[in-house]
Amino acid sequence: MTDDELPDIPVICTDCDTRTRVAFDEVEAAVERHNEQLHDGEAVAQVDPEVMEVLADRVAEDLGLL
Secondary structure, rough: OOOOHHEEEEEEOOOOOOEEEEEEHHHHHHHHHHHHHHHHHOOOOOOOOHHHHHHHHHHHHHHOOO
């Protein structure tokens, strides 16, 4: 899979009541920037927890932990 094929990642912020999609390679910086600018650095915005759960399951499976 190339960078052009990577999916956009859903990011949510419950305080702002927003949901957006961010390019895979930019998601960490985008979440950090949002939290710094709007929430005094508090980790409010995050990758959608459902997506993180699926990702964690797949990584665990690939590592033979499941």
